[in-house]
Amino acid sequence: NKFDPLANTFYLxxxxxxxxxxxxGDTIKTITxxxxxxxxxxxxxxxxKYSEQLNQFTHFTHNQSDTKSISDDVIWSLFFxxxxxxxxxxxxGLDKFNPDSSEFIHFGAVYGLPETTIYTIFEYxxxxxxxxxxxxxxxxxxxxxxxxxxxxxxxxxTTINNNAVRCIYQATNGTILIGTHTGLNIFNITEGTxxxxxxxxxxxxxxxxxNFGYVWISGNNGLIRLFLxxxxxxxxxxxxxxxxxEFSEGAx
Numbered sequence: 001n002k003f004d005p006l007a008n009t010f011y012l013x014x015x016x017x018x019x020x021x022x023x024x025g026d027t028i029k030t031i032t033x034x035x036x037x038x039x040x041x042x043x044x045x046x047x048x049k050y051s052e053q054l055n056q057f058t059h060f061t062h063n064q065s066d067t068k069s070i071s072d073d074v075i076w077s078l079f080f081x082x083x084x085x086x087x088x089x090x091x092x093g094l095d096k097f098n099p100d101s102s103e104f105i106h107f108g109a110v111y112g113l114p115e116t117t118i119y120t121i122f123e124y125x126x127x128x129x130x131x132x133x134x135x136x137x138x139x140x141x142x143x144x145x146x147x148x149x150x151x152x153x154x155x156x157x158t159t160i161n162n163n164a165v166r167c168i169y170q171a172t173n174g175t176i177l178i179g180t181h182t183g184l185n186i187f188n189i190t191e192g193t194x195x196x197x198x199x200x201x202x203x204x205x206x207x208x209x210x211n212f213g214y215v216w217i218s219g220n221n222g223l224i225r226l227f228l229x230x231x232x233x234x235x236x237x238x239x240x241x242x243x244x245x246e247f248s249e250g251a252x
Contacts, residue, residue: 013057015045021056024048032078034086034099042075047088047097060102068103071095071115079121081129085142089118094131094140112147113138122168124176124189132165137178139189150192158193160185166249169207171215175228179204184217184226199233200224205247218247 002011016022025045032040039050046061047070063069070090077089088095088104093115095104108115113131120132124139131138136151137160153159162180169177176187184197184204202221209215217224222237222245237245 023057024059024061029076030078032080034080040078042078042088044074046070046073047075070104071106076117076119077121079123081123081142082126087121087129089121089131091117094118107140107145111145112149113140119166120168122170130168132168132178134164136160136163137165137187150194157196160194161196166203166205167207169209171209171228172213173228177207177215179207179217205249220246223247
């Protein structure tokens with residue numbers, strides 16, 4: 001939907017099979033903008049670029065016969081890093097897209113990265129990305145193009161609590177929070193270790209911090225408020241007015 005705040009109206013974009021310039025699909029996973037005023041839309045039917053000036057979508061889809069096409073049509077996350085590079089997280093790994101040439105570079109097993117679902121992309125510092133995948137957390141150096149994986153180990157309590165990493169967030173105090181299918185972790189990127197929040201269980205879909213220092217966590221067990229200063233936790237559910245105890249992927 002596009003919202004017009006002056007008219008207080010919404011305009012709905014739907015896929016139209018008879019119009020090749022309509023949006024690629026109706027299931028949208030992520031949206032981001034670029035410095036040229038374009039909107040990039042990640043769908044389950046490919047990557048779209050929307051030009052408001054032309055009011056049309058340009059499609060980028062996987063082509064088995066083209067090694068420079070996108071890895072997969074299911075797009076989970078889109079991210080422009082501080083160096084202006086455009087990263088695309090798909091169901092089959094990480095791509096870097098060059099909008100000028102319309103070509104994708106795939107970063108898979110050769111670079112030590114999984115060729116499977118990547119849910120989220122976070123820039124820790126220029127040249128260093130953290131990738132949340134269904135096969136663990138990865139630290140990827142975009143300059144040397146090397147990676148370091150962090151995975152769950154049942155015999156090591158300082159490892160991440162689950163390999164399915166759904167969200168990554170850095171609080172204003174510098175704390176790196178990692179949400180997985182089984183809860184929340186604090187990541188010490190210097191040591192490469194994790195502190196598991198055993199009080200927070202279940203899928204963690206989203207993490208946001210408010211202006212008062214509270215961190216809000218959405219999952220399948222309600223909405224959780226965490227105060228990092230003293231690690232106090234409060235859970236809100238339907239009895240507090242939520243419409244449901246279970247959020248969906250990408251819900252904040």
